[in-house]
Amino acid sequence: MYKVALVDDHTLLSEAIAGLVRQFDNFEVVYIGLNGKEFVDYLNSDQAVKPDIVLMDVNMPVMGGVETTTHLSKHHPDIKVLALSIEEEESVVLQMIRAGAKGYLLKDTRKAILEQALNEVLTHGFYYTNTVEKLVKRNEAAHEDEVTLKERELEFIKHACTEMTYKEIAELMFLSPKTIEGYRESVFQKLGLKNRTGLVIYAIKNKIFVP
Amino acid sequence: MYKVALVDDHTLLSEAIAGLVRQFDNFEVVYIGLNGKEFVDYLNSDQAVKPDIVLMDVNMPVMGGVETTTHLSKHHPDIKVLALSIEEEESVVLQMIRAGAKGYLLKDTRKAILEQALNEVLTHGFYYTNTVEKLVKRNEAAHEDEVTLKERELEFIKHACTEMTYKEIAELMFLSPKTIEGYRESVFQKLGLKNRTGLVIYAIKNKIFVP
DNA sequence: AAAGTTACGGGGATAAACCCCCTTTTTTCA
DNA sequence: TGAAAAAAGGGGGTTTATCCCCGTAACTTT
Numbered sequence: 001m002y003k004v005a006l007v008d009d010h011t012l013l014s015e016a017i018a019g020l021v022r023q024f025d026n027f028e029v030v031y032i033g034l035n036g037k038e039f040v041d042y043l044n045s046d047q048a049v050k051p052d053i054v055l056m057d058v059n060m061p062v063m064g065g066v067e068t069t070t071h072l073s074k075h076h077p078d079i080k081v082l083a084l085s086i087e088e089e090e091s092v093v094l095q096m097i098r099a100g101a102k103g104y105l106l107k108d109t110r111k112a113i114l115e116q117a118l119n120e121v122l123t124h125g126f127y128y129t130n131t132v133e134k135l136v137k138r139n140e141a142a143h144e145d146e147v148t149l150k151e152r153e154l155e156f157i158k159h160a161c162t163e164m165t166y167k168e169i170a171e172l173m174f175l176s177p178k179t180i181e182g183y184r185e186s187v188f189q190k191l192g193l194k195n196r197t198g199l200v201i202y203a204i205k206n207k208i209f210v211p
Numbered sequence: 212m213y214k215v216a217l218v219d220d221h222t223l224l225s226e227a228i229a230g231l232v233r234q235f236d237n238f239e240v241v242y243i244g245l246n247g248k249e250f251v252d253y254l255n256s257d258q259a260v261k262p263d264i265v266l267m268d269v270n271m272p273v274m275g276g277v278e279t280t281t282h283l284s285k286h287h288p289d290i291k292v293l294a295l296s297i298e299e300e301e302s303v304v305l306q307m308i309r310a311g312a313k314g315y316l317l318k319d320t321r322k323a324i325l326e327q328a329l330n331e332v333l334t335h336g337f338y339y340t341n342t343v344e345k346l347v348k349r350n351e352a353a354h355e356d357e358v359t360l361k362e363r364e365l366e367f368i369k370h371a372c373t374e375m376t377y378k379e380i381a382e383l384m385f386l387s388p389k390t391i392e393g394y395r396e397s398v399f400q401k402l403g404l405k406n407r408t409g410l411v412i413y414a415i416k417n418k419i420f421v422p
Numbered sequence: 423a424a425a426g427t428t429a430c431g432g433g434g435a436t437a438a439a440c441c442c443c444c445t446t447t448t449t450t451c452a
Numbered sequence: 453t454g455a456a457a458a459a460a461g462g463g464g465g466t467t468t469a470t471c472c473c474c475g476t477a478a479c480t481t482t
Contacts, residue, residue: 008289009315009319010296010297010319011320011321011322012228012231012316012318012319012320012321012322012325013224013227013318015231015321016228016230016231016321016322017223017227018226019227019230019231019234020223020226020227020230024229039380057255061246084223086221086297105223106221106223107223107224108221108222108223110222110223110226111222111223111226111227114223115283128364157224157302158350160408161408161410161412162402162408162409163406163409165406173278187267194374195374195376196407196408197371197372197373197374197408197411198373198374200408200411200412201411201422203374203417204412204415204422211412211415
C-alpha cells in the first residue's frame with residue numbers, strides 16, 4: 001500500500017482527487033494540505049506518516065510548488081514529487097522539473113493516467129507525458145539563441161519599467177547616471193531595442209517586470 | 212433527485228468532482244463535458260437528459276464559460292448555472308454573473324460548501340460567497356472614479372506601446388504631431404501619468420495593449 | 423446668437439533620452 | 453602577479469519627449 005500526500009490550495013480539488021486516489025489499488029491518502037509550508041511542518045512533526053509520493057500543485061500561497069519541491073529534494077529525497085497543475089507555461093514546468101519533480105501532470109489528464117503516473121513514478125522513478133516532453137525540448141531549442149543579461153542589468157531594467165528618469169534610477173542604485181547610460185546602451189544592443197518603450201514591453205513579455 | 216451536469220476541460224477535475232457530487236444526497240451526475248460547445252450540442256440532441264444545474268468552468272477552449280452561460284440563459288433558462296473556477300479576477304467573475312450565473316465558487320471551497328451551494332441555487336435561486344460579494348462591491352466602487360478614454364485616445368495609446376516615436380504615430384494616424392501631442396497630454400492628465408513609460412504600463416495593466 | 427465643448431494644430435522652451443567615443447577602476451584568472 | 457576583461461564613469465552632441473500657453477474651426481448647448 002503506497003502512501004500518497006496531496007498538497008493543493010484548492011480544497012475542493014484535493015478532496016475530490018483524494019476520492020479518486022482511494023479508488024486506486026495499492027494507494028491510500030495519508031495527508032491533505034493547503035500549501036508547501038503546511039506540508040513541510042507536517043513532515044517535521046512527530047506523528048507524521050511519511051508519504052511515498054506527493055501530488056503537488058504549483059501555484060500556492062505561502063510556499064509554492066517550486067520552493068517546496070526544492071526543499072523536499074534536499075531534506076526528504078525519498079519522497080517522490082509528482083506535479084499536478086493547470087499551469088501550462090514552459091518556464092514553470094521546467095522550474096518544477098529542475099527542482100526535482102519526477103513528473104508533471106496537467107489537470108486535464110484522465111483518471112487512468114493519474115493512476116499510471118503514480119505507479120510509474122514509484123516503480124521507474126519518473127513519468128513524463130508527451131506534452132511535457134515536447135515542452136522541455138522546445139524550451140531547450142529556444143535557449144540556444146537566448147541572450148544573457150547580467151544581474152545589474154536586470155535590476156536596471158526593473159527600475160526602467162517605472163516612471164523614474166534614468167537620473168533617479170542612478171541615485172537609487174548608487175551609481176552615476178553615466179553608468180546607467182551604459183547599462184541602457186548594452187541592453188538595447190543585446191536585445192535589439194530602439195527605445196525605453198521597447199524595453200518596458202520586452203521586460204513585461206519576459207517577466208523581468210510584472211505589472 | 213436533482214440532475215447535475217459538469218462542464219470543465221480539466222478531465223481529472225470533472226471526474227473527481229463527479230465523485231464528490233455522487234456522494235451528496237439528492238444529486239446525480241447526468242453529464243460530463245469538456246467545453247461549452249459539447250454541452251450545448253448535447254442539449255440539442257435527442258437522448259439528452261436535461262440537467263437541473265450545471266457546474267461550469269470559466270476558462271475552456273472552443274466555447275468558454277461566459278459564452279456558454281449567455282447561451283443557456285437565452286435558450287434554456289430553466290437550467291441553473293453555478294460557476295466553478297480558479298479564476299479570481301474581478302472582471303471575469305462579473306462577466307459570469309452578468310451572463311446569468313446563479314453563483315460563483317472558487318476551487319478552494321470545501322466539499323460541504325459545494326453541496327450547500329448546489330442546494331441553495333436550486334431552492335433559492337442563487338448562492339454567493341462572501342468573497343464574491345465583496346468582489347462585486349469593490350468593483351462597483353472602483354467604477355465610480357473611472358476615467359473614460361476616447362476612441363482616438365485609445366488608438367493613440369496602443370501605438371504608444373510601440374517603439375514608434377510620436378512623429379511616426381502621427382503619420383500612421385494621419386494627424387499632425389501636435390495633435391498627438393494633445394492626446395498625450397490629455398491622457399497623462401486624465402490618468403495622472405508622468406511619462407510614456409507610465410503610459411505603457413497603464414495600458415498593459417488595463418489590457419488596452421496586450422504584449 | 424453668445425457661450426461652451428471638442429478636435430485639431432502651432433511656437434517655443436526645457437528636460438530626458440539616445441548615441442558614439444573615451445578613461446579609470448575593479449575583477450578575474452591564466 | 454600581471455595581462456585581459458568587465459564594470460563604472462565621463463564628454464559632448466542630436467533627437468525625442470514633455471510642458472505651457474495659444475489659435476481656429478465645427479458642432480452643442482442654452
